Amino acid sequence: MKKRGELTTSQIVGLTLTIGGFAVVLIFVLVYLDVGKQVGKDACSLSVLTRATANTKVEGLVPLKCTTEKLCLTYGKDCNQFIGEEKTTPIVLPKENDKAAIELIEAATANALFDCWKVMGQGKLNLFGAGKEAGIFAQATALNNLFGGKSSCTICSRVAIQDEVIKKIDIEEIDINHYMEETLVPGSSLTYLETFTDRQVRNYPKTVEDELGKSFPENRNTNEIAIIFMQILTDKDSLAAAVETGAHTGGAFALATKGIGGLFGIVVSSATGIAAGFQTFSDRQLAASYCAPLSDDFGSSVNLNGCTVVTGMNYHNVESINEFCSRIEGNP
Amino acid sequence: MRKRASQFLPENVVSIIIGAIILIGFGLGVYTWYQTAQTDTEFASASSTIRTIKGKIDALKVGQENDFPFQGFAGKQAWYIKGYSNTTINRPEKCFFESCICVSPYPTPTSCDNEGNHEIIDAGEIIIEGVFPEKCITVKTGPEDYDTICTQSETPDDFIIIPKNFYLLHISKEKINNEVTVAIKFNRPENEQ
Numbered sequence: 300m301k302k303r304g305e306l307t308t309s310q311i312v313g314l315t316l317t318i319g320g321f322a323v324v325l326i327f328v329l330v331y332l333d334v335g336k337q338v339g340k341d342a343c344s345l346s347v348l349t350r351a352t353a354n355t356k357v358e359g360l361v362p363l364k365c366t367t368e369k370l371c372l373t374y375g376k377d378c379n380q381f382i383g384e385e386k387t388t389p390i391v392l393p394k395e396n397d398k399a400a401i402e403l404i405e406a407a408t409a410n411a412l413f414d415c416w417k418v419m420g421q422g423k424l425n426l427f428g429a430g431k432e433a434g435i436f437a438q439a440t441a442l443n444n445l446f447g448g449k450s451s452c453t454i455c456s457r458v459a460i461q462d463e464v465i466k467k468i469d470i471e472e473i474d475i476n477h478y479m480e481e482t483l484v485p486g487s488s489l490t491y492l493e494t495f496t497d498r499q500v501r502n503y504p505k506t507v508e509d510e511l512g513k514s515f516p517e518n519r520n521t522n523e524i525a526i527i528f529m530q531i532l533t534d535k536d537s538l539a540a541a542v543e544t545g546a547h548t549g550g551a552f553a554l555a556t557k558g559i560g561g562l563f564g565i566v567v568s569s570a571t572g573i574a575a576g577f578q579t580f581s582d583r584q585l586a587a588s589y590c591a592p593l594s595d596d597f598g599s600s601v602n603l604n605g606c607t608v609v610t611g612m613n614y615h616n617v618e619s620i621n622e623f624c625s626r627i628e629g630n631p
Numbered sequence: 632m633r634k635r636a637s638q639f640l641p642e643n644v645v646s647i648i649i650g651a652i653i654l655i656g657f658g659l660g661v662y663t664w665y666q667t668a669q670t671d672t673e674f675a676s677a678s679s680t681i682r683t684i685k686g687k688i689d690a691l692k693v694g695q696e697n698d699f700p701f702q703g704f705a706g707k708q709a710w711y712i713k714g715y716s717n718t719t720i721n722r723p724e725k726c727f728f729e730s731c732i733c734v735s736p737y738p739t740p741t742s743c744d745n746e747g748n749h750e751i752i753d754a755g756e757i758i759i760e761g762v763f764p765e766k767c768i769t770v771k772t773g774p775e776d777y778d779t780i781c782t783q784s785e786t787p788d789d790f791i792i793i794p795k796n797f798y799l800l801h802i803s804k805e806k807i808n809n810e811v812t813v814a815i816k817f818n819r820p821e822n823e824q
Binding site: 362 | 643650660673676700704
């Protein structure tokens with residue numbers, strides 16, 4: 300005879316299956332998806348996706364497992380810039396062929412930019428807390444910088460040129476902007492420029508070429524750049540945000556305009572105050588940027604626009620980087 | 632009334648209780664996992680920083696000095712860099728009798744031992760200079776009026792708080808009284824302190 304409150308067989312089976320299911324999911328998450336044990340871009344990519352798809356209330360608790368990659372462009376010797384540092388990746392340049400060496404430098408830098416752009420979600424993912432200024436990110440005692448807001452950055456990689464290389468090749472000949480305009484992304488039918496602008500731009504317009512061609516000798520004094528992914532939230536409309544962000548990225552940058560509907564895809568700012576870009580290799584460098592309403596964890600847009608920029612900056616210019624980045628996430 | 636109370640107890644009340652316990656347990660598990668993951672990430676960043684500092688110190692020859700840019704990191708807690716000379720009495724046990732630098736959530740030997748990471752430095756003395764802290768006092772200027780007066784300390788902190796973005800460390804290595812002295816000074820641009 301069945302007593303009141305007694306568990307039926309089906310309830311016991313259901314309960315057991317539920318507990319078992321939870322256990323399997325938990326083990327899968329903890330063991331197989333243990334991002335702590337994964338390395339490099341895979342771990343970073345997975346943590347970016349995890350954060351972007353997490354509920355906005357716990358987004359800040361999901362750490363970005365992105366470690367700064369250290370690329371040393373060299374004939375064989377170690378880069379002094381990375382002295383005493385771990386896990387550097389040498390890219391050996393041909394000593395007898397300067398033209399090939401320059402092309403390798405351009406390729407390595409363009410790829411570092413592209414990898415950063417791709418791994419971090421191409422500016423379409425909200426990674427640093429859209430609309431949560433009063434939430435978990437308000438705890439960050441970071442300085443306000445761009446349009447009085449807090450920007451968050453990840454340093455995807457550092458690209459250094461070994462001293463011997465700088466002495467031998469003509470740095471002036473390195474033209475990453477041109478390389479990105481002409482060269483296809485590996486495994487793609489689009490050039491770097493087309494990819495960064497969501498297929499909207501094939502060639503630089505004259506105004507941008509002029510801007511990129513300006514000379515800023517003060518920006519050349521470095522042998523190392525940081526490839527920086529930056530995201531900032533603003534209540535300004537996408538274009539205004541883009542122009543202002545442009546001022547901080549050296550004045551000229553490619554802009555994917557999906558979010559602002561039909562506007563031409565390259566913004567040129569006349570501001571020259573804070574110069575960024577690959578200063579060593581070229582005075583003015585195109586920065587990939589995407590300004591649009593950001594998506595939340597379920598794909599619906601939030602009220603704020605986000606501007607995302609991937610650019611290269613002089614690693615040794617601490618002041619300039621800090622004006623660009625209020626806070627940095629990721630493993631140095 | 633008694634009959635109604637008994638009717639209020641559903642026959643699967645045990646299942647509901649077990650279900651609730653499982654849900655709470657699962658939630659706690661996920662929260663703990665997130666917390667651990669977050670702390671692990673910060674610990675890894677802090678450890679990487681201190682290893683890099685040691686690497687730079689080792690690369691310097693006696694008599695050399697340089698400014699090195701370092702990449703800070705944002706986290707849920709602050710991380711402190713503190714140095715201990717081999718003669719310091721109150722020191723982390725993990726440094727034994729050697730000079731060392733330590734990164735930990737608090738600038739104390741206990742925090743270094745329990746939650747931090749350290750690197751042994753081949754030097755007799757370690758000098759760490761952080762920022763010059765501001766000390767503020769509130770002064771009563773009227774019946775209901777108060778003023779806060781802040782003055783900058785003349786001596787720097789003997790620890791460095793790792794900032795959330797970039798910073799410069801001035802590292803020098805010199806021989807004083809036949810003993811190698813390593814000094815690490817926080818060197819952030821004026822307008823950002």
